[in-house]
Amino acid sequence: MSLKGKNIAIGVCGGIAAYKIASLVRLLIKENANVQVLMTPDAKEFITPLTLATLSKRPVLSDYINRHTETWNNHVDLGLNADLLLIAPATANTLSKMAHGACDNLLLATYLSAKCPVMFAPAMDLDxxxxxxxxxxxxxxxxxxxxxxxxxxxxxxxxxxxxxxxAEPEEIKQQIQKFFNGALPLAGKRALVSAGPTYEAIDPVRFIGNHSSGKMGYAIAAALQSLGATVTLVSGPTALPTPLHVVRHDVTSAQEMLEACSAYSEASDIIVMSAAVADYTPAAPANQKIKKKEGSLEITLKKTTDILATLGERKTARQTLVGFALETENEMLNAKDKLKRKNLDYIVLNSMQDQGAGFGGDTNKVTLIDRSGKVERLALKSKAAVAHDIAAVIAAHQTIINA
Structure with missing residues (x-):
């Protein structure tokens, strides 16, 4: 999609990655966007205003007052005239100020005045x-x-x-194009996805867990993001890399997953609970490692809070809620019962009887069931392909309920 005529303000902060903004500005100008660069005082230590002014074909703004002309650089007008404000690179310092309303330079004043959407692209060291x-x-x-x-x-x-x-300049440009492309079915939607196992502590070194790899949930998070959704992934312990442009929140136990999902659910339009959450947890985990003794060891378990049922009780008319059911017997009957009891829009049935499906592998074979009882059986596919099928169904449902 062309960015012709779009007014894009870019706020450059003081980090080594500021050098990449020269390439980004050039890419946006090639797309016929109007680019106005703002710089924090520290940003000018990493790349010169002259470079960015030459590429953007506009003076770079950094101070409230233009000392040459004694005119005011009006931050209110800058915020009102932009179709998009992009903060890149967004340093830890500027992110903190943005998050808490601090305002000690022209860029932050513009951010606080902006009526347009704001994107931010962080860049900093790992720690x-x-x-x-x-x-x-x-x-x-x-x-x-x-x-x-x-x-x-x-x-x-x-x-x-x-x-x-x-993120690389080409990648940032593509994200901006996606934002302005209203054809993405989930643009502007927020999605919450849970994935992976939970580990329930027996003592500081042992736990009760399951074989979930998190691959299906991670694939769903990536698929929803590719359709334009802003995705938060609440993940149990897994070694999987975070999908591109997905925000990941790591948890360990069922209680931690409940708390994280509860925190994000209200603001979410789409909720997909694909995590394999423990149904039971040790009632009294030991504070020290349990030493091996003769005879048996008994552990008293208590039920965990049903996260999916909790979110089902809170579900609003604008939300699409999807659950998963991994069954070993009476699969269809149990899945439909779970869908109804937990107030779901869809349930994804996995059967342990299907070769190539279930935990750990890269393929899956699922059955989609909606709240009306309609059943759609999908063929054995890669988990990425299954995720895109599920995401497409979710997008269609969101279109219907928001019509």
Whole structure:
């Protein structure tokens, strides 16, 4: 999609990744967008305003007052005139200020005045990115409706390897195009996906768990994102990489998964609970490692809170709620009963009897059942293909309920 005539303001912060913005500006200008660059004072230490002014064909703005002309750079007008404000690279410092309403430079004043959508593309070192304060600021900004362009993984300026690299200019341009392309069926929608197992502690070194790999849930998160949704993935323990542009919230136990899903569910239009959550957890986990003794060991278990049923009780008319059922007997009967009891729109039935389906593998064979009782059996496919089938059904349902 052409960006012709779109007014895009780019806020550049003080980080080494600022050099990539020259390429991004050039790409956007080639798409016939109107680009206005704003820079924090520290950003000018990493790339010159002259470079970005030359590429954007507009003066770069950094101060409230233009000292040459003694005119005011009106942050209110900048925020009102933009069709999109992109903060890139968004440093940990600027993210914190945005999240808490601080306003000590022209870029932040423009952000607080903006009536247009805001995208932010973080870039920082691995430890800074993973720090709980940064992750909380990311969640806070997303709760305001701001759109995250997730950082990539690779070698960082410090020499560490991991997440924190600014998304590549071509990738950012594509995200902007997707945003302006109203054809994406889930554009503007927020999705919550759970995936993976839970580990229920017996003592500090042992747990009760299951064989879930998280592959199906991760594939669904990626599929929903590809259709334009802003996706939060609540993940139990797994070694899988986070899907591109998906926000991941790691948990361990069923209780932690309940708390995380409850926190995100109200703001979500789409909820897909594909995690294999433990039904029971040790009633009194030991504080120290249980030593091996002669004879048997008895562990008292208590029921965990049913996350899917809890979300079903809270479900609103605008939400699409999808659950999973892994059955070993009376599959169809049990799945339909679960769908009704938990107030679901769809349930995805996995059968342990089907070769190539179930935990761990890269393929799956599922049956989709909707609340009217309609049954659709899908052929054995890759989990990515199954995820796209499920995402397409969800997109169609969202279109219907929002018509």
């Amino acid at each position: 800074m990115w993973l720090h709980p304060s940064t992750q909380e600021n990311i969640k806070r900004l997303q709760s305001f409706g701001n759109i995250l362009i997730a950082p990539g993984s690779g070698e960082l300026a410090s020499g560490l390897i991991g997440e924190g690299r600014l």
